Amino acid sequence: MIEGISIYHFLVVSTIMFFLGIAGFIIRQNLITILLSIELILNAVVINFLAFNKFLYPNELQGHFFGLFIVGIAAAEAAVAIALIINVYRRLKSIDSDKVNEMKY
Amino acid sequence: MIDYSYTIFIPLIPFVVFLITGLFGMKWKPEISGWLGSVGLGISFILSLITGYFYFFTNVTDHFETIIPYNKVWLSFTDKLHIDMGILLDPISVLMLVVVTTISFMVHIYSLGYMKGEKGFQRFYAFLSLFTFSMLGVVLATNIFQIYIFWELVGVSSFLLIGFYYQKPSAVAAAKKAFIVTRFADLGFLIGILLLSFYTRTFDFSILTNPNTSVFSSMTGAGFLGMSAITWAMLLIFMGAAGKSAMFPLHIWLPDAMEGPTPVSALIHAATMVVAGVYLVARLFPIYYFQTPDVLLFIGYVGGFTSLFAALIAMTQFDIKRVLAYSTLSQIGYMMVGLGVSGYGGEAGLGYTASMFHLFTHAMFKGLLFLGAGAIIHAVHTNDMEKMGGLRKYMPYTHITFLIAALAISGVPSFAGFFSKDGILTAAYHTNKILFYTEYITAGITSFYIFRLYFKIFWNKNTQYEHKPHEAPMTMTIPLVLLAVVSTFGGFIPFSDFITPDHIPFAEHMHWGVAVPSIIIGLLGIVIAWILYRKDNKIPARIVSALGEVYTVTYRKFYIDEIYLFVTKKILFNGVARPIAWFDRNVIDGFMVGVGTVTLKASKAIKGFQSGDIQEYAFVYIAGTILFVLTLLYYLG
Amino acid sequence: MTFNIFMFYFLSAIILIFSLLTITSRKMLRAAVYLLFVLVATSGLYFLLNYQFLAAVQLTLYAGGIVVLIIFSILLTSHISEKFKKPSVWKIWMGSLSFVFGSVIILWVLLSHQFVKPEGLKDIPVNMHLIGNQLLGLGKNGYVLPFELISILLLAAMVSAIVVVKKEKK
Numbered sequence A: 001m002i003e004g005i006s007i008y009h010f011l012v013v014s015t016i017m018f019f020l021g022i023a024g025f026i027i028r029q030n031l032i033t034i035l036l037s038i039e040l041i042l043n044a045v046v047i048n049f050l051a052f053n054k055f056l057y058p059n060e061l062q063g064h065f066f067g068l069f070i071v072g073i074a075a076a077e078a079a080v081a082i083a084l085i086i087n088v089y090r091r092l093k094s095i096d097s098d099k100v101n102e103m104k105y
Numbered sequence B: 001m002i003d004y005s006y007t008i009f010i011p012l013i014p015f016v017v018f019l020i021t022g023l024f025g026m027k028w029k030p031e032i033s034g035w036l037g038s039v040g041l042g043i044s045f046i047l048s049l050i051t052g053y054f055y056f057f058t059n060v061t062d063h064f065e066t067i068i069p070y071n072k073v074w075l076s077f078t079d080k081l082h083i084d085m086g087i088l089l090d091p092i093s094v095l096m097l098v099v100v101t102t103i104s105f106m107v108h109i110y111s112l113g114y115m116k117g118e119k120g121f122q123r124f125y126a127f128l129s130l131f132t133f134s135m136l137g138v139v140l141a142t143n144i145f146q147i148y149i150f151w152e153l154v155g156v157s158s159f160l161l162i163g164f165y166y167q168k169p170s171a172v173a174a175a176k177k178a179f180i181v182t183r184f185a186d187l188g189f190l191i192g193i194l195l196l197s198f199y200t201r202t203f204d205f206s207i208l209t210n211p212n213t214s215v216f217s218s219m220t221g222a223g224f225l226g227m228s229a230i231t232w233a234m235l236l237i238f239m240g241a242a243g244k245s246a247m248f249p250l251h252i253w254l255p256d257a258m259e260g261p262t263p264v265s266a267l268i269h270a271a272t273m274v275v276a277g278v279y280l281v282a283r284l285f286p287i288y289y290f291q292t293p294d295v296l297l298f299i300g301y302v303g304g305f306t307s308l309f310a311a312l313i314a315m316t317q318f319d320i321k322r323v324l325a326y327s328t329l330s331q332i333g334y335m336m337v338g339l340g341v342s343g344y345g346g347e348a349g350l351g352y353t354a355s356m357f358h359l360f361t362h363a364m365f366k367g368l369l370f371l372g373a374g375a376i377i378h379a380v381h382t383n384d385m386e387k388m389g390g391l392r393k394y395m396p397y398t399h400i401t402f403l404i405a406a407l408a409i410s411g412v413p414s415f416a417g418f419f420s421k422d423g424i425l426t427a428a429y430h431t432n433k434i435l436f437y438t439e440y441i442t443a444g445i446t447s448f449y450i451f452r453l454y455f456k457i458f459w460n461k462n463t464q465y466e467h468k469p470h471e472a473p474m475t476m477t478i479p480l481v482l483l484a485v486v487s488t489f490g491g492f493i494p495f496s497d498f499i500t501p502d503h504i505p506f507a508e509h510m511h512w513g514v515a516v517p518s519i520i521i522g523l524l525g526i527v528i529a530w531i532l533y534r535k536d537n538k539i540p541a542r543i544v545s546a547l548g549e550v551y552t553v554t555y556r557k558f559y560i561d562e563i564y565l566f567v568t569k570k571i572l573f574n575g576v577a578r579p580i581a582w583f584d585r586n587v588i589d590g591f592m593v594g595v596g597t598v599t600l601k602a603s604k605a606i607k608g609f610q611s612g613d614i615q616e617y618a619f620v621y622i623a624g625t626i627l628f629v630l631t632l633l634y635y636l637g
Numbered sequence C: 001m002t003f004n005i006f007m008f009y010f011l012s013a014i015i016l017i018f019s020l021l022t023i024t025s026r027k028m029l030r031a032a033v034y035l036l037f038v039l040v041a042t043s044g045l046y047f048l049l050n051y052q053f054l055a056a057v058q059l060t061l062y063a064g065g066i067v068v069l070i071i072f073s074i075l076l077t078s079h080i081s082e083k084f085k086k087p088s089v090w091k092i093w094m095g096s097l098s099f100v101f102g103s104v105i106i107l108w109v110l111l112s113h114q115f116v117k118p119e120g121l122k123d124i125p126v127n128m129h130l131i132g133n134q135l136l137g138l139g140k141n142g143y144v145l146p147f148e149l150i151s152i153l154l155l156a157a158m159v160s161a162i163v164v165v166k167k168e169k170k
Helices: A007-027 A031-056 A062-092 B005-027 B030-057 B091-114 B121-140 B144-162 B169-200 B229-244 B253-259 B262-271 B273-283 B285-291 B293-316 B320-340 B346-380 B396-410 B416-431 B433-458 B474-492 B512-533 B539-547 B549-555 B557-609 B614-636 C003-024 C028-048 C052-077 C089-112 C128-135 C144-165
Strands: B067-076 B082-089
Touching: A007 A031, A007 B614, A007 C003, A007 C028, A007 C089, A031 A062, A031 C003, A031 C028, A031 C052, A062 C052, A062 C128, A062 C144, B005 B030, B005 B067, B005 B082, B005 B091, B005 B121, B030 B091, B030 B121, B082 B091, B082 B121, B082 B144, B091 B121, B091 B262, B091 B273, B091 B346, B091 B474, B121 B144, B121 B262, B121 B273, B144 B169, B144 B229, B144 B253, B144 B262, B144 B273, B169 B229, B169 B253, B229 B273, B229 B285, B229 B293, B253 B262, B253 B320, B262 B273, B262 B320, B262 B346, B273 B285, B273 B320, B273 B346, B285 B293, B293 B320, B293 B433, B293 B549, B293 B557, B320 B346, B320 B416, B320 B433, B346 B396, B346 B416, B346 B474, B396 B416, B396 B433, B396 B474, B396 B512, B416 B433, B416 B474, B416 B512, B433 B512, B512 B539, B539 B549, B549 B557, B614 C089, C003 C028, C028 C052
Parallel strands: none
Antiparallel strands: B067 B082
């Protein structure tokens, strides 16, 4: 417990961070910056998990472990995403999202 | 009792030959197919003769039993409804067996010479074997459904053989015409069979043709348009018979069928297939006689009208095969008349006996006429009798045999046709005077047109041919001679000892009161033909111009073809088919095309959503989620 | 105002400001470095919540691993000096609308909800011993199954990354 800081403080921060990530996902053209936005979203979620764990159920570690797993999955996701991005770059000589739209009608 | 189970081989041999030549024939030399077919059919022919001998001459009882040496359930639908395949031997089927195999064997041998070097020689023999198999199936059928199956097979093989020269558009058209007309008639046949079997619960001839049967009791009551069900059934079955036998007004296919090779015309369109209708009526004769005498009389009138009508047309035609085709129509009309005026039991059955007799003799002399015509066409390469003349010097065998056949068909005494035709006339004389006089006149016309044909071909002017006509090869003259022998002496067979409606022989007497006038009118026809056509002269042309319109109408076959064309093209095509086609094209198709067009338009309109831009997808997803959350909040408070 | 409170506001400010910069910067390398700051500040929040182990993992794995990986890939695919062109107005609208509506609704829901801590729950000290036991434990509070799943997922990701990037045979 932290004196003077409630769960709401943490939730406000994580929510804003989450939606900043979503806005970035929608606005940015470059695939790598989209990936950065995804990392923001993931981090916001981890903050949420930890805050709920600490403020509501401090006798257990569930939120903590989910945070841990999310970090692990983020690592895997980043590795695969970057592999894909590099492959796209090889083929199209560009990683702009509006150029990577072959899969349409 | 003699074991007749070997008779199964009579139809099976041609079938096996058909399979072999049809499947492998193209790989062999053409002659092998020809000889294989001829030898196979020769065996069938000999077996048929043996059967005929055993059946007719080793009979010890006072009547001829119906023997079923072989009968097997083929399709079993229910306990009662099953279709059998089997073999039935009674006087008329044994007679037909002999006729079909004889003519078919002759035609097989004849074709070895006639079709030599033709493209598709093997195919020709395969089809011939198929036809023979189907025809024997019709003849030997034990039940009405089996007869129908083989009936259709006969129709198909006839179609294939008429259209043998499939590069020739007229042959293709003739094949189609024959098939469609007979098929149309067979529709009636099928409905008739279904009606009959629906009420009687059986297909079997042995039950149906028993004179004392009670299976029809339920059919006499039920009526439609003022006629009982049995009348309708028998009338519709006769429609099928009329289609195959080319009775008026379904006769239009037969003259066109002469587009086929001449041996085919001899086999199918003179001697065997076209008498299948007569055979069918004879097979069902007890039903016609006991249950529906009105229909039987109707059959007689149709036959009488057809015979006179066809004989009139035959006088005016110039294509020798067409003359023979109309002559065939006329003679089949005779057979129908014979059946129509016949009674049952004892001497009253003379019409039936004479009809079968005429079927036999007609098959022989008409087969002979066609084969002779084939030999002539083979020699001079034309069908047109105007381009012939004086051929007697070049083709002695053909000339003599043709003359014998012509005498036979004219009813000159001692030749085969005299006895059978006289039998029919006598039967008609005793029962129906109208039919008698019709047939009497027809007999005169018959001898006139057949001798017109004969004189124009063999006498008349001495035409100069491009290359000298020569006598046909041995393979062609041997069948001619054999058939000529039968045509000369076949009339002395005492048919009433063998074939009667009730299978009990009776003694036939010569009725000179009928025979002498018919001989006179026959000779009169010959004499007129002699005067007009023995030497090239101007009299026929003058008669033609004197007759004017009458001649033209007859020459154009009474415009029957044109009427058919008018009915089909103008009424059916324009009145029925075109509105339906319009409906199909605009309403049905329009609906389907409309569905397609709407789908296409809609997809074009919404395909922009599938932009391939992941960020738009993400936005839509987020927006949807937000809306969903808002909805939940609104409803859950 | 205690130090903890000050630290929370300080770290939150860093997180939000640099998050915003991450998604608005028009130079890619800078965006990556701003993300690094966000991640470091986030690990600070974890320290504040007394989750030292997770904070350490965040620092080493995220800040040390993933961001370095991203920077390498940026160097492979782009010029460092390259400036992005401005995103299209339509996309800015889409993004901002999502941000405004989404955050407002979620915040409204969260703040109007009364989170109540159940009574009598004791705060347990989070040490390495406990984490290790629970992570590989089989009984209650045991996480060995997700742990193994994650390990398989990582292996699969590694294999697929290699396969995807491998050059095609010509």
